[in-house]
Amino acid sequence: MFLVINGIVVVFPILVYTFFIVYEENMKLEKSNIMLKISLFISMYLALYFKKYVGLNYQISCLILPIILSYLYNEGKVALILSTLLCLHSCFSLNYNIYTSIIFFLLLYLAYKKYSKSNMSSKFLINSSIVLMLIYFVANLIISYNDIVMLDEIISLIMYSLIIYAINYGINESKNIISLHMNLKEFEKEKNIKLNLFKITHEIKNPLTVVNGYLSMFDVTDIEKSKRYISILKNEVNRTLNLLSDFMEFTKIKVVKKECNFNDLISDVKEVLIPFFVKKNVSYSFCVQNNIIVNMDYNRIKQVIINVIKNAVEACRESNGMVTTTAFTEEDYLIIVVKDNGIGMDKFVLDNILVPFYTTKDNGTGLGVSLSKEILEAHGGTINYDSVKEKYTTCKITIPL
Numbered sequence: 001m002f003l004v005i006n007g008i009v010v011v012f013p014i015l016v017y018t019f020f021i022v023y024e025e026n027m028k029l030e031k032s033n034i035m036l037k038i039s040l041f042i043s044m045y046l047a048l049y050f051k052k053y054v055g056l057n058y059q060i061s062c063l064i065l066p067i068i069l070s071y072l073y074n075e076g077k078v079a080l081i082l083s084t085l086l087c088l089h090s091c092f093s094l095n096y097n098i099y100t101s102i103i104f105f106l107l108l109y110l111a112y113k114k115y116s117k118s119n120m121s122s123k124f125l126i127n128s129s130i131v132l133m134l135i136y137f138v139a140n141l142i143i144s145y146n147d148i149v150m151l152d153e154i155i156s157l158i159m160y161s162l163i164i165y166a167i168n169y170g171i172n173e174s175k176n177i178i179s180l181h182m183n184l185k186e187f188e189k190e191k192n193i194k195l196n197l198f199k200i201t202h203e204i205k206n207p208l209t210v211v212n213g214y215l216s217m218f219d220v221t222d223i224e225k226s227k228r229y230i231s232i233l234k235n236e237v238n239r240t241l242n243l244l245s246d247f248m249e250f251t252k253i254k255v256v257k258k259e260c261n262f263n264d265l266i267s268d269v270k271e272v273l274i275p276f277f278v279k280k281n282v283s284y285s286f287c288v289q290n291n292i293i294v295n296m297d298y299n300r301i302k303q304v305i306i307n308v309i310k311n312a313v314e315a316c317r318e319s320n321g322m323v324t325t326t327a328f329t330e331e332d333y334l335i336i337v338v339k340d341n342g343i344g345m346d347k348f349v350l351d352n353i354l355v356p357f358y359t360t361k362d363n364g365t366g367l368g369v370s371l372s373k374e375i376l377e378a379h380g381g382t383i384n385y386d387s388v389k390e391k392y393t394t395c396k397i398t399i400p401l
Contacts, residue, residue: 016039033075036073036075037075037078040066040069040070040073040075040078040082041066041078041082043065043066043069044063044066044067044082044085044086047062047063047065047066048063048089050062059094060090060094060096060133060136060156061133061156061157061159061160061163062160063086063089063090064086064129064133064160065160065163065164065167066082067079067082067083067086067105067108068125068126068129068164069167070082071108071112071115071125072122072125072168072171073171074116076109076112076113076116079109079112080109083105083108083109084105086105087101087102087105096136096140097139097140097143100136100139100140100143101136104132104133104135104136107132108128108129108132111124111125111128111129111132112125115128122168122171122172123168126161126164126165126168129164130157130160130161130164133157133160134157137154137157208240211233211237215233217229254378255296255297255300255375255378255379256297257295257296257297257379258295258296258297258298259293259294259295260293260294260295260296260298261291261292261293262288262292262293262294262296262327262334263288263290263291263292265298265301265302265305266286266288266305266325266327268302269302269305269306269309270286272306273306273309273310273313276310276313277313277323280313280314280316280318280321281318281319281321282313282316282318282321282322282323283321283322283323284313284322284323284324284325285322285323285324285325286324286325287324287325287326287327288325288326288327288328289327289328289329292327292328292329292334293401294334294399294401295400295401296379296399297375297378297379300375300378300379301375301379301399303371303372303375304372304375304376304383304397305325305336305338305397307369307371307372308338308372308383308395308397309323309325309338311369311395312338312339312340312342312393312395313340314342315340315342315343315344315393316340316341316342316343317342317343320341321340321341321342322340322341323338323339323340324337324338324339324340325337325338326338326339329401332400332401333381333398333399333400333401334398334399334400334401335396335397335398336396336397336398336399337394337395337396337397338394338395338397339392339393339394339395340392340393341391341392342392342393343389343390344387344388344389344390344391344392344393345385345387345389345393346389349387350385350386350387353369353385354369354370354373354383354385369383376397376398376399379399379400380399380400381397381398381399381400382396382397382398383395383396383397384396
């Protein structure tokens, strides 16, 4: 009974790790095996600590569990460290023969190598460990001539087999649950994409309806109304074209890189954006290092920088808005920093700013920032935002030279 309890105690850190994996997937965190390694070492510590509650002949069955768990999770290096510790412990504390102990753990490692390279079922590794443990017990009984009782060892082996099979079943089920959870998330993502496609269709339909309505009222003999209607029609047609352009660009990113003068690009960007700054009554400054040569798609990067600066301008208040653009080289990268003193973003908006179709603008498509991200990734670059609500927003772009 105590062996079963010990088995549960030893496996508990792995259960915690499983919950951590689900949390990682939910929060879209970068995956790391550090938590798994820590969990396996904690399992060994708990096995060593609680072994005093188990008879001497049952201890090795309990202590071997963290090692088998390490192999099942493909943590070979961790398993080797734990095997070395247990080998020393079994020789000096449990009075097992040092040579049989070394051979046992070496054969167990070789079984793991075959299991990992051949993509065999986990049952192969478990069955191998059971057979090797039986041989290990018998060898020690023959060599040591001590008070080891073979009946106790057989009972211990049977209990170990039941526990490790139960653990393996739990591991497989937890992996299936995580897989099902991720499939459901992917299904939800696809559902959201379809919903956003419907929204885009709806957005395209709206300006076309307006155009159709004004065309039906268009009277070429009424010059005054015709001028007013033409202005409205142009705006609606341009809005539709912009929406379609954003969507088309988002679905297919193609870059043609060549060596370009980044300073020339900034001059072009300023020429395009200065009327926009003036219209919005927003102050601006450009501080760019001289003679920056970058291997890039000129028009694509120009598109990205215009989009980022326009977003910064739109976030500013007209009374005291300020947008600063800084560009310089650092090691093998071009660094571009665009900062505004606008309305800023809260954590939720900041976390979703790079998500396709997400927007806080009334007439936004939610594709501009996503498209910029795709273009930069095609260049091997990155885009990151930092913001404080009601204070500022900073966008940092990196592009390999």
